[in-house]
Amino acid sequence: MRLAIAQLNTTVGDLEGNRTLILDAHREAANQGADLVLYPELVTCGYPPQDLVTRPDFVSAVRQLNHHLAESMNTGPAAVFGTLEIAAEGSSRAVHNSAWVVDGGRILGRHDKILLPAYDVFDESRTFEPGGEAQPIEIRGQSVGIAICEDLWTLPIPGQPPYPRQPGKELVDKGATLILCPSASPFHEGRHLVREQVFIEQSRQWGVPLALANLVGGNTELIFDGRSFLVKPDGNFLRLPTFEPAVSCVDELSDSEVEASQQGGALADALILGIQDFLGKCGLQKVVLGLSGGIDSAVVAVLATAALGAENVTGVAMPGPYSSKGALTDAEELARNLGIDFEVVSIEETYQKMHEDLEPLLGSGDWGVAQENLQSRLRGNVLMTIANRTGAMVLATGNKSELSVGYCTLYGDMCGGLAPLGDVSKQGVYQLARLDRFQGQIPISTIEKPPSAELAPDQVDTDSLPPYDQLDAILTAWVEERRSFTEIVALGIPEESVRQVIRLIELSEHKRRQSAPILRVTPRAYGVGRRVPIARSLDGWQYRSQTPGGETGA
Numbered sequence: 001m002r003l004a005i006a007q008l009n010t011t012v013g014d015l016e017g018n019r020t021l022i023l024d025a026h027r028e029a030a031n032q033g034a035d036l037v038l039y040p041e042l043v044t045c046g047y048p049p050q051d052l053v054t055r056p057d058f059v060s061a062v063r064q065l066n067h068h069l070a071e072s073m074n075t076g077p078a079a080v081f082g083t084l085e086i087a088a089e090g091s092s093r094a095v096h097n098s099a100w101v102v103d104g105g106r107i108l109g110r111h112d113k114i115l116l117p118a119y120d121v122f123d124e125s126r127t128f129e130p131g132g133e134a135q136p137i138e139i140r141g142q143s144v145g146i147a148i149c150e151d152l153w154t155l156p157i158p159g160q161p162p163y164p165r166q167p168g169k170e171l172v173d174k175g176a177t178l179i180l181c182p183s184a185s186p187f188h189e190g191r192h193l194v195r196e197q198v199f200i201e202q203s204r205q206w207g208v209p210l211a212l213a214n215l216v217g218g219n220t221e222l223i224f225d226g227r228s229f230l231v232k233p234d235g236n237f238l239r240l241p242t243f244e245p246a247v248s249c250v251d252e253l254s255d256s257e258v259e260a261s262q263q264g265g266a267l268a269d270a271l272i273l274g275i276q277d278f279l280g281k282c283g284l285q286k287v288v289l290g291l292s293g294g295i296d297s298a299v300v301a302v303l304a305t306a307a308l309g310a311e312n313v314t315g316v317a318m319p320g321p322y323s324s325k326g327a328l329t330d331a332e333e334l335a336r337n338l339g340i341d342f343e344v345v346s347i348e349e350t351y352q353k354m355h356e357d358l359e360p361l362l363g364s365g366d367w368g369v370a371q372e373n374l375q376s377r378l379r380g381n382v383l384m385t386i387a388n389r390t391g392a393m394v395l396a397t398g399n400k401s402e403l404s405v406g407y408c409t410l411y412g413d414m415c416g417g418l419a420p421l422g423d424v425s426k427q428g429v430y431q432l433a434r435l436d437r438f439q440g441q442i443p444i445s446t447i448e449k450p451p452s453a454e455l456a457p458d459q460v461d462t463d464s465l466p467p468y469d470q471l472d473a474i475l476t477a478w479v480e481e482r483r484s485f486t487e488i489v490a491l492g493i494p495e496e497s498v499r500q501v502i503r504l505i506e507l508s509e510h511k512r513r514q515s516a517p518i519l520r521v522t523p524r525a526y527g528v529g530r531r532v533p534i535a536r537s538l539d540g541w542q543y544r545s546q547t548p549g550g551e552t553g554a
Helices: 015-031 050-054 056-072 167-173 191-206 265-281 295-308 325-338 348-362 369-390 400-405 426-433 444-448 468-480 485-489 495-507 509-513
Strands: 003-007 036-038 078-086 095-103 106-112 137-139 142-146 178-183 210-214 216-219 222-225 229-231 237-239 246-249 287-290 313-317 341-344
Touching (some): 003 210, 003 229, 015 056, 036 178, 056 078, 056 095, 078 106, 095 137, 106 137, 167 178, 167 191, 191 229, 216 265, 265 426, 295 444, 313 369, 325 341, 325 444, 400 426, 400 468, 400 495, 426 444, 468 485
Parallel strands (some): 178 210, 287 313
Antiparallel strands (some): 003 246, 095 106, 137 142, 210 229, 229 237
16 A cells, blocks of 8 residues: 655644645645555644634534545545544543544544643643544555554653553554554654654564654644654654655655754754744734844844745844944844844933933932843833834744743843744854854854843843853753752752752743743743743742652751
């Protein structure tokens, strides 16, 4: 049986647009001589649909689409596509995350997802009813097992819960000679290596080929990298492209080899796709962002230009009382290199006037952080006003290191509809800036000068924060790896720095709750990937060391 895989870029809720993509892919698979075409998870309605599946009118519309697709696929290859299915009366939840099997205009059967992830960015057990029995389906004379995404993530994997069942093995034990996996497996750096190894090992253990069709594209915070594949028990591995839609018969693909690319290259591809799809799927075209002359705004401008085209990006320099001359010239050079619109709107006079107007209430002289944040909020006002007037969206330029420790201003530099770098550490930002593809775009002086918010005289970030290599190491250990205070100190990081950064991370949760949506590119992103209460104790357990017997000591 000749198998085609269709990795598609669907939009959540765009049933008509998704229908067109699905049927176009079916025709393309037919032209390639396929007997069967495999689509991603929930390809009809988009992933993740979240609480849309609790709306009876939405579910009804998807069900109508299911039948329309089955009728439309009356010639050409059989098809397996991910979709919604109404659960039996009396079930705890109204719908299943399902896959339909159709051939010749007939519905041959379906498989309901059995293992519903409820960790990290996933919350499927909240909205879906789990499936029951895993049973192969005969498709054109072959016994085929269908296991949806998590149903095949049953090997021991760090950070994931163990499961009492192995639906894939159950299917093989019942005679399946091929396992098909409709999938919506989000991107983060290095995740595809884990995904591929899991499937390679299971194919080897069970002695059958495994085919995975993964989504591609950005849906709000999540980015999907495609990289669909077929793996055989002998280790033969055939893979579709990364970060782009494709329809291919797998027997026409060559053996996949390890991708050789510059470190950070996949991260840049993911962020560009995330920006492009966020704007496109929200019906927007243009963006505006502040250009400070610093590394973060420079990288966001480069990514936005690559995603949307220079004609759709406007950079605004907003010099204030402590801005260096070099900051303005760096911002202007960057805009010229990129070919984007560039405007200068000084906030100095407005800042001085507001400072004077508030002196009767707050006193004269230096107000410290309040004085710094006043400048940032004025800049946020400028950008939001431009965006409102021109129909553009503001891109926030803060990185994960800053968001982690609260080195950002509510209603100031946090203003925006999307935070492209909100899951990228400061060191990761520099790695992006140094990519070969961006050479000649970002001024060398921007990359080489010490990071500074320029909100006070001669200010640099290390005035109030540890060096970024140290800060980012603590951030990775505490947030992404969930190590304890003592475990982080044991890495050789000064105890005082660890204590300071952990406290800043926990104090800043209220700010992150008000952040623009963050494109997820690490195993634990703020927003959808990390949920902690705002109102909670910030002293005590964070700084306790584990002692023998399981008790804690200060």
